[in-house]
Amino acid sequence: MRIRIVAVALASMLASIFSTPAAAFFFWCPSIFAPLTTEVKNVLVRPGVNVRYLAIHRTGSTPENAVILFAGGDGLLSLSSSGAIGTGLALNFLVRSREKFACAGLYTVVVDTPGAVAINGNIRLSEQYAQDMAKVIARVREDPPLRRIWLVGTSSGTLSAAGIAARRPLIPLHPPSKINYGRPEGIVLTSTQSTLVSGLCGRTVFDATLSRVNVPAYVVAHQDDGCACSPAAAVPSVLAALTRSPVKENIEFVGGSPPISTDPCQAQTPHGYLGIENSVVNNIASWIKTH
Numbered sequence: 001m002r003i004r005i006v007a008v009a010l011a012s013m014l015a016s017i018f019s020t021p022a023a024a025f026f027f028w029c030p031s032i033f034a035p036l037t038t039e040v041k042n043v044l045v046r047p048g049v050n051v052r053y054l055a056i057h058r059t060g061s062t063p064e065n066a067v068i069l070f071a072g073g074d075g076l077l078s079l080s081s082s083g084a085i086g087t088g089l090a091l092n093f094l095v096r097s098r099e100k101f102a103c104a105g106l107y108t109v110v111v112d113t114p115g116a117v118a119i120n121g122n123i124r125l126s127e128q129y130a131q132d133m134a135k136v137i138a139r140v141r142e143d144p145p146l147r148r149i150w151l152v153g154t155s156s157g158t159l160s161a162a163g164i165a166a167r168r169p170l171i172p173l174h175p176p177s178k179i180n181y182g183r184p185e186g187i188v189l190t191s192t193q194s195t196l197v198s199g200l201c202g203r204t205v206f207d208a209t210l211s212r213v214n215v216p217a218y219v220v221a222h223q224d225d226g227c228a229c230s231p232a233a234a235v236p237s238v239l240a241a242l243t244r245s246p247v248k249e250n251i252e253f254v255g256g257s258p259p260i261s262t263d264p265c266q267a268q269t270p271h272g273y274l275g276i277e278n279s280v281v282n283n284i285a286s287w288i289k290t291h
Contacts, residue, residue: 029103035059045132054110056102066107069094072155074118093272104285121203124159130167134182152188162205166212186216194234201229210241219250226264227271
């Protein structure tokens with residue numbers, strides 16, 4: 001097909017033009033000249049409630065590590081059966097960077113909300129949500145079998161990643177048991193929702209009881225994040241609360257492109273790593289692979 005251009009420069013141009021998941025079937029990783037495959041999948045998590053997600057990976061590869069990406073805001077992507085994203089969260093840092101994670105050698109999952117309805121912090125931190133996502137984690141782990149699962153959240157999506165890991169801590173068993181299939185091997189928190197702000201963010205990752213998280217944790221921030229809910233200055237407090245994480249590290253990025261969004265908590269600002277997406281994603285991928 002003519003969309004599969006062999007020139008690296010044109011492949012990069014196509015990547016920026018075709019932003020919908022359906023077009024990702026024709027996406028190439030410019031730096032390594034590798035095609036990506038995108039699939040739309042559904043998991044029945046409880047009677048009458050499904051979770052739909054996009055699964056993206058380098059064509060023909062079987063990555064050992066998978067990332068499940070949790071968007072911020074109300075989490076609702078309204079993913080269609082063709083993979084189109086029907087809400088403004090298409091611009092979310094993790095969502096718009098999905099192919100970059102796959103190009104970095106990770107099996108990449110972009111997950112919608114249970115039942116395709118908007119959610120808030122109370123739901124993200126709930127036991128029911130953890131149960132639902134445990135079934136998604138188990139499905140991703142087994143397709144293909146036994147890959148390691150990392151939960152990556154940004155902004156209010158960090159409530160999801162932290163909440164699930166806290167409610168589903170890894171159980172050390174040798175040999176590995178299916179009891180851990182719905183539990184993550186690690187978490188990555190970016191632009192962590194760590195500070196209460198009336199009328200803006202009513203729950204924080206501290207409400208997840210971070211002391212229950214017993215897997216590696218990586219906390220990513222931007223020095224110039226202007227969102228009052230996720231100041232970079234709060235990162236040491238987040239790390240300190242992760243008392244059971246066997247490895248916990250952080251990194252603070254600087255620079256990027258001038259903000260496009262007027263709201264500092266929106267995606268096209270330092271809060272969403274605008275202009276430095278490649279650097280942030282490659283750094284996260286490298287940290288995951290070495291832990």
